[in-house]
Amino acid sequence: MRRTHRASLPVIAGMAVVAMVVAACGSSSPSTPSSSPSAGSSASGAALTASAPGITATTITIGSHQPLTGVAAPGYDEIAPASNAYFQYVNSHGGIYGRKIVYKYLNDQYNPSITSTVVHQLVLQDNVYAIFNGLGTPTHLAVAPFLNAQKVPDVFVASGCECWNAPATWPYTYGWQLDYVREGKILGNYIEQHFKGKKIGYFYQDDEFGMDGIKGLSYEIPKSQVVAKESYNPANVNVAPQVAALKAAHAQVVISFSVPAFTALLQLTSLKLKFAPQLAVSDVGSDPITLAGLLESFAKQGGAKVSGNALTQGIITDGYLPSLGDASNSWIALFMKIHSQYLPKLPFDGNVAYGIAAAYTFVQAMFKAGRNPTRQDLLTAINGGLPQGPSVAPYAYSATDHNGITGAYIGIIKNGELVQKGPVLVTDTSPTGAITPYTTAQPSAPASGIPSP
Amino acid sequence: MTLARHLGAALLVAVVLLVLTLRVGPFRDYQIAEVAAYVTAVAGLTYLIGLSGQISIGHGAFMAVGAYAAALLLLHLHWPLELVFAASAVAGAAAGGILGVAAARLRGPYLAGATLMLAVALPSIADKYAGVFGGDQGLSVTITTPAWLGVTFPPTRWLAWVTCAAALITLVLLANLGRGRTGRDWRALRDNEIAAELSGLNVARLRILAFVVSSACAGLGGALLAVVTNIVSPGAFTLALSISVLTAAILGGLGSLAGAVWGSLVLVFVPTYVTDVATSHGLSSGASSNVPIAAYGVVLIAVMLLFPSGIQGGLRRLLGPVAPAASGPLNALRRRGPASEKQEEGTT
Numbered sequence: 163m164r165r166t167h168r169a170s171l172p173v174i175a176g177m178a179v180v181a182m183v184v185a186a187c188g189s190s191s192p193s194t195p196s197s198s199p200s201a202g203s204s205a206s207g208a209a210l211t212a213s214a215p216g217i218t219a220t221t222i223t224i225g226s227h228q229p230l231t232g233v234a235a236p237g238y239d240e241i242a243p244a245s246n247a248y249f250q251y252v253n254s255h256g257g258i259y260g261r262k263i264v265y266k267y268l269n270d271q272y273n274p275s276i277t278s279t280v281v282h283q284l285v286l287q288d289n290v291y292a293i294f295n296g297l298g299t300p301t302h303l304a305v306a307p308f309l310n311a312q313k314v315p316d317v318f319v320a321s322g323c324e325c326w327n328a329p330a331t332w333p334y335t336y337g338w339q340l341d342y343v344r345e346g347k348i349l350g351n352y353i354e355q356h357f358k359g360k361k362i363g364y365f366y367q368d369d370e371f372g373m374d375g376i377k378g379l380s381y382e383i384p385k386s387q388v389v390a391k392e393s394y395n396p397a398n399v400n401v402a403p404q405v406a407a408l409k410a411a412h413a414q415v416v417i418s419f420s421v422p423a424f425t426a427l428l429q430l431t432s433l434k435l436k437f438a439p440q441l442a443v444s445d446v447g448s449d450p451i452t453l454a455g456l457l458e459s460f461a462k463q464g465g466a467k468v469s470g471n472a473l474t475q476g477i478i479t480d481g482y483l484p485s486l487g488d489a490s491n492s493w494i495a496l497f498m499k500i501h502s503q504y505l506p507k508l509p510f511d512g513n514v515a516y517g518i519a520a521a522y523t524f525v526q527a528m529f530k531a532g533r534n535p536t537r538q539d540l541l542t543a544i545n546g547g548l549p550q551g552p553s554v555a556p557y558a559y560s561a562t563d564h565n566g567i568t569g570a571y572i573g574i575i576k577n578g579e580l581v582q583k584g585p586v587l588v589t590d591t592s593p594t595g596a597i598t599p600y601t602t603a604q605p606s607a608p609a610s611g612i613p614s615p
Numbered sequence: 616m617t618l619a620r621h622l623g624a625a626l627l628v629a630v631v632l633l634v635l636t637l638r639v640g641p642f643r644d645y646q647i648a649e650v651a652a653y654v655t656a657v658a659g660l661t662y663l664i665g666l667s668g669q670i671s672i673g674h675g676a677f678m679a680v681g682a683y684a685a686a687l688l689l690l691h692l693h694w695p696l697e698l699v700f701a702a703s704a705v706a707g708a709a710a711g712g713i714l715g716v717a718a719a720r721l722r723g724p725y726l727a728g729a730t731l732m733l734a735v736a737l738p739s740i741a742d743k744y745a746g747v748f749g750g751d752q753g754l755s756v757t758i759t760t761p762a763w764l765g766v767t768f769p770p771t772r773w774l775a776w777v778t779c780a781a782a783l784i785t786l787v788l789l790a791n792l793g794r795g796r797t798g799r800d801w802r803a804l805r806d807n808e809i810a811a812e813l814s815g816l817n818v819a820r821l822r823i824l825a826f827v828v829s830s831a832c833a834g835l836g837g838a839l840l841a842v843v844t845n846i847v848s849p850g851a852f853t854l855a856l857s858i859s860v861l862t863a864a865i866l867g868g869l870g871s872l873a874g875a876v877w878g879s880l881v882l883v884f885v886p887t888y889v890t891d892v893a894t895s896h897g898l899s900s901g902a903s904s905n906v907p908i909a910a911y912g913v914v915l916i917a918v919m920l921l922f923p924s925g926i927q928g929g930l931r932r933l934l935g936p937v938a939p940a941a942s943g944p945l946n947a948l949r950r951r952g953p954a955s956e957k958q959e960e961g962t963t
Binding site: 273311395 | 640642645739742750753755770840843844848851853
């Protein structure tokens, strides 16, 4: 009973191979950025050479993975364009020793598999000098081992996971934003001092972000005061059981390590259940503009109308960048200048400030790395410490510490703006490390808006 | 006879792939490895739908089972790679067997619903038992290039070799299975269940077997994907993954192993290629990040309109001397009666 057709597998296999060859030969030449001659800023020092992968005489190409579409995109998709805006600004003011920065950020949809693919593409095909500000804990964990094996600088990861500080295993990886353990300690310390003896409840995301935050809180707040610990999974938008449990435990203060959407859900559900504790929220989940917008749109979906600014009023949080409302601050003035010049369509919110501030730090490090830097030179530059920039507290960077910003101030949201309360506080990630006021005034932004070499 | 032919073909492909991987750059090697991982999973799914006539919208869940099994074995027991892959196929098969028992009682949309539920629910187990599965951040999977290849050997080439070998072995086994008695029984079952039962076929057993085979492939595919991407985490095994392997199977041509290759090539190469084109033409990031999704949709619509029986079906129609009866790719899911065996002739 043999079949009459005989083509199948061999033919098919042959065609598949042909297809692969075609695909392989198709587009293997990466788009090279137009190499416009840089303005005559290379008057001093040695000639500019292609000193490392991704560096030519005229350009520095760096890459990143960002959630530009998908669940994590709202808000976070502003960060990379904001960083790029700052790089454009630097490029049009002489670049880094005359070289222009080419920032290629690819969409990973916050899916670790895709992160792996796009980062392989950036490193193996596009030959980037470094990966800058890759966003997300689960996503970036997928590529940190690869980047370190390939000896590609992996700088200023956009996540507060303490895991980036592992100089022994991951010498090429550096954190940037205030890590969640330090943040938990600073918030916990404030609550402990100002709400003595009150019943405290925790609300947190059930991953590294929430867990690290709770770890920091537990270093400061006595166990006996904590009446409820409720976690949520970002995939499940019903937080009524958690809020009901917090209410049943008579929590008077709720400390929340949540992303903005879940801060909003926590608030709206509390409103529905007539539960009105004092709320304290971590920096990532409390950007007043983002939060107010979410509160109003979620309420609208549920057929209700709320005022976002009224609901965010009085939330205790912390900030490691200057408050956006403080136009007299030289850094905020710089951020606003970049924003109005390059990003007029985006709201001027915490995400934009974050993107610009991280980009500034990268430019700082690149200037310090020298005229013709190798990849190792960038690490050496950061390991030698970076001067304090847009953040209110200094960086921790050293050969043995790859954490970034070391402190923050406590802030309270008033009329949609963060109002600083008390001094900037700095601390370490240890259970017993003291929390001390950092009294040195923040250096003001350079008039040119570009760090000096 | 058939086995010899399949083996010969596989050997030929292996040689060509070897030459190819030696010639292309490291990122192309990585993409080839990705394709091989998807091919393994899609091939199993295309058999399940195209031959046995059952649907699964939740194949990503079986891939997750295989991937986590591989990660745990590599992490804690340091098994050799070939044993890890075999074990992940077994793990996938076990999960498929359990679902298959339920699936044998379910039809059409109910079966689709049950598999869909699995795809949605399974990843959250990793969050629930974070101690074992690493929670949201998952487990990292690293394999080392063997020392005898030398220190300068590109790791992605080794990845491509490993994954292509696994994929080829899977394809040969599937091709034989499809050509043999089991394959015939599945087709009979798909085309007319009552007739099949009257002819003495054990319908429930065949249905479960189809699920077992298919999810074994998915388990292996998941393990390969884990090795390629260096990580297993719930975020990597979303419903979107299940949908994309299903799309790849339909796009390539249901029931056809070559179709599985086509579908996987589209899955891997179209998004990268379109992103490159979009960014090099200076589109804003907001636009260029959405272009690949749009392009994927356009490819999907175009193929379905031009080649309703998938890329492989379309090629056969264009190249082959005898045009097989044009039929919708979801033909297998409709109960069309024994006549559709004729359409099956050219497929495998």
